[in-house]
Amino acid sequence: MWIPTEHEKYGVVIASFRGTIPYGLSLEIGDTVQILEKCDGWYRGFALKNPNIKGIFPSSYVHLKNACVKNKGQFEMVIPSEDSVITEMTSTLRDWGTMWKQLYVRNEGDLFHRLWHIMNEILDLRRQVLVGHLTHDRMKDVKRHITARLDWGNEQLGLDLVPRKEYAMVDPEDISITELYRLMEHRHRKKDTPVQASSHHLFVQMKSLMCSNLGEELEVIFSLFDSKENRPISERFFLRLNRNGLPKAPDKPERHCSLFVDLGSSELRKDIYITVHIIRIGRMGAGEKKNACSVQYRRPFGCAVLSIADLLAGETKDDLILKVYMCNTESEWYQIHENIIKKLNARYNLTGSNAGLAVSLQLLHGDIEQIRREYSSVFSHGVSITRKLGFSNIIMPGEMRNDLYITIERGEFEKGGKSVARNVEVTMFIVDSSGQTLKDFISFGSGEPPASEYHSFVLYHNNSPRWSELLKLPIPVDKFRGAHIRFEFRHCSTKEKGEKKLFGFSFVPLMQEDGRTLPDGTHELIVHKCEENTNLQDITRYLKLPFSKGIFLGNNNQAMKATKESFWITSFLCSTKLTQNGDMLDLLKWRTHPDKITGCLSKLKEIDGSEIVKFLQDTLDTLFGILDENSQKYGSKVFDSLVHIINLLQDSKFHHFKPVMDTYIESHFAGALAYRDLIKVLKWYVDRITEAERQEHIQEVLKAQEYIFKYIVQSRRLFSLATGGQNEEEFRCCIQELLMSVRFFLSQESKGSGALSQSQAVFLSSFPAVYSELLKLFDVREVANLVQDTLGSLPTIMHVDDSLQAIKLQCIGKTVESQLYTNPDSRYILLPVVLHHLHIHLQEQKDLIMCARILSNVFCLIKKNSSEKSVLEEIDVIVASLLDILLRTILEITSRPQPSSSAIRLQFQDVTGEFVACLLSLLRQMTDRHYQQLLDSFNTKEELRDFLLQIFTVFRILIRPEMFPKDWTVMRLVANNVIITTVLYLSDALRKNFLNENFDYKIWDSYFYLAVIFINQLCLQLEMFTSSKKKKVLEKYGDMRVTMGCEIFSMWQNLGEHKLHFIPALIGPFLEVTLIPQPDLRNVMIPIFHDMMDWEQRRSGNFKQVEAKLIDKLDSLMSEGKGDETYRELFNSIIPLFGPYPSLLKKIERETWRESGVSLIATVTRLMERLLDYRDCMKMGEVDGKKIGCTVSLLNFYKTELNKEEMYIRYIHKLYDLHLKAQNFTEAAYTLLLYDELLEWSDRPLREFLTYPMQTEWQRKEHLHLTIIQNFDRGKCWENGIILCRKIAEQYESYYDYRNLSKMRMMEASLYDKIMDQQRLEPEFFRVGFYGKKFPFFLRNKEFVCRGHDYERLEAFQQRMLNEFPHAIAMQHANQPDETIFQAEAQYLQIYAVTPIPESQEVLQREGVPDNIKSFYKVNHIWKFRYDRPFHKGTKDKENEFKSLWVERTSLYLVQSLPGISRWFEVEKREVVEMSPLENAIEVLENKNQQLKTLISQCQTRQMQNINPLTMCLNGVIDAAVNGGVSRYQEAFFVKEYILSHPEDGEKIARLRELMLEQAQILEFGLAVHEKFVPQDMRPLHKKLVDQFFVMKSSLGIQEFSACMQASPVHFPNGSPRVCRNSAPASMSPDGTRVIPRRSPLSYPAVNRYSSSSLSSQASAEVSNITGQSESSDEVFNMQPSPSTSSLSSTHSASPNVTSSAPSSARASPLLSDKHKHSRENSCLSPRERPCSAIYPTPVEPSQRLLFNHIGDGALPRSDPNLSAPEKAVNPTPSSWSLDSGKEAKNMSDSGKLISPPVPPRPTQTASPARHTTSVSPSPAGRSPLKQQGSVQSFTPSPVDYHSPGLTSNSPVLSGSYSSGISSLSRCSMSETSGFENQVNEQAAPVSVSVSLSLSGYGGQEEPARKDSKTPPPYSVYERTLRRPGPLPHSLSIPAAAEPPALPPKPPAARSSHLENGTRRTEPGPRPRPLPRKVSQL
DSSP: OOEEOSSOOEEEESSOBOOOSTTBOOBOTTOEEEEEEEETTEEEEEETTOTTOEEEEEGGGEEEOOEEEESOSTTOEEEEOSOHHHHHHHHHHHHHHHHHHHHHHTTOHHHHHHHHHHHHHHHHHHHHHHHTOOOHHHHHHHHHHHHHHHHHHHHHTTOOOOOEETTEEOOTTTSOHHHHHHHHHHHHHHHHSOOOOSEEEEEEEEEEEEOSSOOSEEEEEEEEEETTTTEEOBOOEEEEEOTTSSBSOTTOHHHHEEEEEEEEGGGOSTTEEEEEEEEEEEOSSTTOOGGGOOOOEEEEEEEEEEETHHHHHOOOOSOEEEEOEEESSGGGGGGHHHHHHHTOGGGEEEOTTOOEEEEEEEEEESOHHHHHHHTHHHHHHOOEEEOBSSSOSSOOTTOOOEEEEEEEEEEEOOOOSOSSOOOEEEEEEEEOTTSOBOSSOBBOSBTSOOBSEEEOOOOTTOSSOEEEEEEEEOOOGGGTTTOEEEEEEEEEOOSSSOOEEEEEEEEEESBOTTSOBOOSEEEEEEOEEOOTTOOOSOTHHHHTSOOBTTBOOTTTHHHHHHOOOEEEEEEEEEESSOOOOHHHHHHHTTTTOGGGHHHHHHHGGGSOHHHHHHTHHHHHHHHHHHHHHOHHHHHHHHHHHHHHHHHHTTSGGGGGGHHHHHHIIIIIOOOTTHHHHHHHHHHHHHHHTTTOSOOHHHHHHHHTHHHHHHHHHHHHHHHHHHHTSTTHHHHHHHHHHHHHHHHHHHHOOOOSOSHHHHHHHHHHHHTHHHHHHHHTTSOHHHHHHHHHHHHHTSOOOTTSOHHHHHHHHHHHHHHHHSHHHHSHHHHHHHHHHHHHHHHHHHHHTOSHHHHHHHHHHHHHHHHHTTTSHHHHHHHHHHHHHHHHHHHHHHHHHHHSOOOSSHHHHHHHHHHHHHHHHHHHHHHHHOOHHHHHHHHHTOOSHHHHHHHHHHHHHHHHHHHSGGGSOTTOHHHHHHHHHHHHHHHHHHHHHHHHHSSGGGOOHHHHHHHHHHHHHHHTOGGGOGGGSOHHHHHHHHHHHOOHHHHHHHHHHHHHHHHGGGGGGGTTTTHHHHHHHHTSSOHHHHHHHTHHHHHHHHHHHHHHSSOHHHHHHHHHHHHHHHHTTOOOTHHHHHHHHHTTTTTTOHHHHHHHHHSTTHHHHHHHHHHHHHHHHHHHHHHHHHTSSSOOHHHHHHHHHHHHHIIIIIOOHHHHHHHHHHHHHHHHHHTOHHHHHHHHHHHHHHOOSSOOEEOOBTTBOSEEHHHHHHHHHHHHHHHHHHTTOHHHHHHHHHHHHHHHHHTTOHHHHHHHHHHHHHHHHHHHHSOOOOOOEEEEEEESTTSOTTTTTEEEEEEOOTTOOHHHHHHHHHHHSTTOEEOSSOSOOOHHHHHOSSOEEEEEEEEEEOSOOHHHHSTTOOHHHHHHHHHSSEEEEEEEEEEEOSSOOSSOGGGGEEEEEEEEEEEEEESSSSSEEEEEEEEEEEEOHHHHHHHHHHHHHHHHHHHHHHHHTTOOSSSHHHHHHHHHHHHHHHTTHHHHHHHHHSSHHHHHHOGGGHHHHHHHHHHHHHHHHHHHHHHHHHHHHOOGGGHHHHHHHHHHHHHHHHHHTOSTHHHHHHHSOOOOTTSSOOSOSSOGGGGSOTTOOOOOOOOOTTOOOSOOOGGGOSSOHHHHHHHHHHTTSOHHHHHHHHOBOOTTTOOTTOSOOBOHHHHOSSOGGGSSSOOHHHHSOOOSSOOOOOOOOOOOOSSOOOOOOGGGOOOOOOOOGGGOOOOOTTOOHHHHTOOOOGGGGOSOHHHHHHHHHHHOOOOOOOOOOOBOOOSSTTOOOOOEEOSOTTOOOOOOOTTSOOOOOOOOOOOGGGOOTTOSSOSSOOSOSSOOOOOOSSOSOOOOOOOEETTOOOOBOOOOSSOOOOOOEEOOOOOOSSSOOOOOEEOOOOOOOOOOOGGGOOOOOSSOOOOOOOOTTSOGGGOTTOOOOOOOOOOOOOOOOOOOOO
């Protein structure tokens, strides 16, 4: 049977329990459980982490703990009865545990490990506390450590600050809010600002002396030296090293470690040095033989110094190696450290052995006790303490010291009959009065025990030695009297005996006869001569002699005259027992000289303070003894002396002697009659204050009044005890009279002079200290009344001296803090005075910091006794006096601007916080009665209204997040609890006084606004808290949001028809409340919306206002970043708007306005979806496509669906900022253009908006235009900038603003220059599909085309997309996904490259337009894109796959053109067409031929860095052709079966034949060029290519090809393969350097990229075969992104020939032939002589060479700086190399590719009017010739015989003319290559020769090909001869012949339907044999 438990209430799970049994409760080890019932070894209860689930579990699995139960019964609460620190530790560690694991997940490794160590430490400390064996002090220490670690961890993890008192957590309910604030502030300050230590210590550890040849023992002496004052500031640390340079006693750390203690902050500066002197113990000379002398001497070895500032930089524990220096002359040894510091290099050098001193140095900060705690290991092992010289900065009472410091300075000695100077050694002894040597009282330094005698070091041959050795003599006081120090001087011989001979001595007594010690300073001692055997043991023999040259004893002048030798020492006494001051001794012995008393008392002020405090008790006894002796005579003097001593103790140096005086007063003071004299003299001084002119002395007296009263009170008590309380009334009267005098002087106002007010200030600052003394003799009430009267007498006028006002307030503050104020009786008397002064100061807003402190103290006391009746009365007084002024003060200080100085700002925040804490304390103390009295106290409704508005405003300020630091949750919750309690009280007043006819909108609005921001506070969002924190808050305060929500609902219902005042203003705020994921709150708030809609419908017949406000507010909520991770759930639950609450929708559906209501909900739903996406995207760190796409989506929604212009413009600017951040300047310009389009050129004024000032519409549009132009410029979209320049220039012109017009025209000109001069990369375009439901709404199941970044290839783009969508899966195919992918709960990305298809072909088709211009039109304003996918249709022929290889071509149409306001736009429409295998083959060959021609041209013009690309391409094509590549086409399409089965393909088959033959031509030409440039090591490959080429020709059935080829080369339309039609300089970067751009899809190195393809290896083989080349040899040229073969991880897939019939450069980086189309101004290319080869065996006569004209500077060929060599290898534009203009037309009309226009007519300049040259051109007749560039000279060709009837522009090989089959590479003097060409115009246009700036060409004419369907036509050309022409001006060009030559017939294979001019080709006539030619090499 289950029975409730009595004692077993709380336990910890010690083993996990799965709870698999019925009703079982699953538990994990470490869980805490609350037990409700028990039954037979089982418990029933719940885990505290989840109290809602109850169940049973075995009792053996739980360890019971003691606990106390609150609220026994159903809602009982169990609290473990253990130390609060243990409880906190346990709960904190639980919270940390989960967060710690999250750190690991987030990869915050550093914090993860540090927290792990801290948690282990805390667990260890917890064990120690639980064991309970710790002493009280140790327990305190452990708790301190625990709380420090808990606070550190909480801070690191961003948890709340815990208020603590004596290491235990504080319950905010148990203390006043002001005290809570102080605790929080103290902990916050402690965390933020570490206290600067005033005391510092230097730890020194000697490691070793590293030296090559030591061999002797050493002494090392450390000390601190002040180079500024040139003196040591510390004692010495002395240690001995053995012969190896290591410490002699390594087992005793105190011998080689020392702590230099008590360094002040002023001593941590760069001119304080650590000095190290090293003395060796050994022979006189370091190099002497070992047996030379057995006696050991102390000899200088070396010195090292280090500035203490070097340690401040980094307090490293690493060993330092100090360099050891030696002085050049030993006599300088005493100041070697100074010389090193001053860097006097001439006086010292490195020691010969180059020694280094290894030491460890560390600065420690804090007092010595703290250091002992923190570095206990150092002290436990042992460390010697090295003090500062003399007393420390603070002298502690009880400190016993009697140290005499003696510095052995120097000596002056005679030679003593020697030829050389002596080696002097000084030996020192301390001798007592009996002649015995005192043992062990000479200390060489810490680290070494004291010795009985001292031996100085010896300086070699020096009669004036200087030692400067400091010794400490710690002689006891009792041995001081009669003792003296004796110095013996010996000469140290360096002879073999090494004896030391005594030759003199000196002595000095330690104490003088009058009892004073040896005075500090330098003493010159007499050196008394003596012999070696002189007996100095008998001290009587020499003590009578004079010892110092300054003092003579008796008439021993003879002794003085006899000696010239002297010895100097410096003495310094540091003693707490002995004095050197005679005046002090005279005062203490006043009874022996009564006549000197007055003089002694006067001299007391001159005596050093340290002497007085040493004898403080004796001095005080003396003073009161003199007072008793004759109070009449000495009373005033003694009083003054007493005041002097009391004020001396105020000095920080002697501050610690105050307790000594207190002890003296309590225990030793015996002046029972003194009080009369003290009161009398004090009153006399007070009475004189108002008349006295000089008040300094009076102020000294007033400053000492605390101790004077202590003496008075103690004296009176002694008198009462002695007399049984006589004269009590008299004493009271004396005190009353004294205080009346005080009150009179306080009430005086200072007139002109500030002296009086200063005296008042001095009195007030020390007066509160008197209260406690008065309480010893008087009743509490009496003292309170005395104090009240005294403080009440202060003048209240505020214009008096400000400093006095501050002191007055400080006095009030000290009064409140005094013991007197803690008593309720006295507090009630004093409170009115305190409040009166506070009120005055707060009203004037002065001394707020002090006011805040006083108020805090007042409330601290009130809370502690809150139950007493007196407290309620006090609250009444405070409310009446201060509530109003307190509210005003908070409003005032929070509305001030924040100070700039951080220190002042912190102070400012403290003040605000303290006043807020005071207000909250007051409100929390107020009861119902207080509130009622407060509300009743307002006489009019106006007053009440003002008060309510004021308090609501203050509450809004208190709720601000910045009011308290972010981790002060405890404080915020307390504040909120007080606020909600007060609001509940005040809402009644609102209802009663301000409804119906008294309705006041302002006060109701303020109320609702406060309520809304209260609910929205971050600190009340419990969903964000950990479960334990949430539980604590709910237990203590409940969910305050729900309480306030209910209050809002209740007040709303009370409004009635006044609700209309708040529609639509409150829609936004209430919506914000409903967004909070608290079901109860929503249940309360949501019905208000129906109410609003209903009232708005009644008023205006619709609720457009509601809708508009709702939409605006939704947007602003999102932009403020409302919500966090829970918001997704929140939106899902609230959308469709308020979804979980059908009651609202049902209500709407019942209304007459149902339709508009449902429509509103639908609109808001769609907006919320977009806003949610927007907010999620904006959380990302970097700007990415997702952010931009999301903003575009939202922007369009506002424009199209909501028509909200302001929001639309806002999002335009947000999008603009995103683009700028991502450096998408072109897109940024397009974005801003949207706003620009909304404006007109008008003078309509516009308001200030976003970042725009108030200005006219014209000004704003002008500003926008300029910004857009700037962005187009930065985005290199100069053409668009030019359009805008023109528009704005028109405006300037219309306003006659010529200044700006000029600037604009210059800007326009600069943009034109940039088009021609600067590099522009053509971006690639990628199609991206987003599939799956997990994508944001604006992307879901849509496809986009994206404009890539510069240099961005498919792989890089794909990686970027996967980084933006880390959860997305990359699809490995290009097929359209099916419905399952669309509906999947995942993210799928499908990415591949697409080709842009320009909409306008006009510019691109126009010949002669520079490529710099064309490149813009290729990739701008693009709506249409294309990509190809190869597939097999029908049966696949394994022998020849080309037969069935079709291409699926997909065209994509976008909603907007690219580029635009985004880098990507959605695909609106897609079209799919299929290309037959034959069409595919034609396209493959066209592309390959184009590619070859580009490479050949680049090679000719030397635009290739090396020839490898051409080699590889030739090798690929020839090798593939020989091995079956192109011949596969013959097998597939030239066979009879195919021709019969596809009669419609006749023209296409002919076209394919032309292309194959054309390829053979190009290859031959390419091989010839290749031969010119091929390096020696590749000659074998070239030979192999030539051989294979013959094989290839035979496979194609070309028999006579090689013979014909000599004279009939490949036809190039302008005479040669060229790369440029515009001026070369445009392609150069300004500094002429080469710019290497990204590689185009066609230009990857020849590596196998198919390995990662998702296609089968068979498909890869297909690709290779399609392109007519092997995979390995030519893949560098045949790769292009293709959807069909690309895996998403591969950049390339299949041949461009298969995957795209578009030119590759249309979507790749600018390629050479694209960048430089054939210009009209082609330069003349001279033929070039070539060596004989296997292909061309016949030499040509020199007379048949072509002569060339000289080319000017402008014609220098340039390589395109924008292209790398591989890219230049590919020419994507067939037309610029077209061998057939008809073919061009066909390409354009057939495949719709982007192609170059045909070559337009060109005027040719000739030498004579009778002769002219015409060239064939397919261009229309109407096109005018291009102007010639002025910098290029004209050329005049020699006449040529024409065979016009035989020429055709449509021949597959004869559209231009050549002089040879080999590129004629001529070298002119100023140009690398130049070209010459002639063409015949169809329509007899004027003909002239023009010059291209960077192209090669050939002269000559060719005959059309013969029509032959089976074998290729023979090739022939009529040779053209030229003579060198002279320059001819452009104006002298001769017009062409009137009639053009007839067009030849068309070959049957050509497609007539595709001719550009619509004419049919005719059969060509027969051709004569060509003349043999030799290419000229100039």
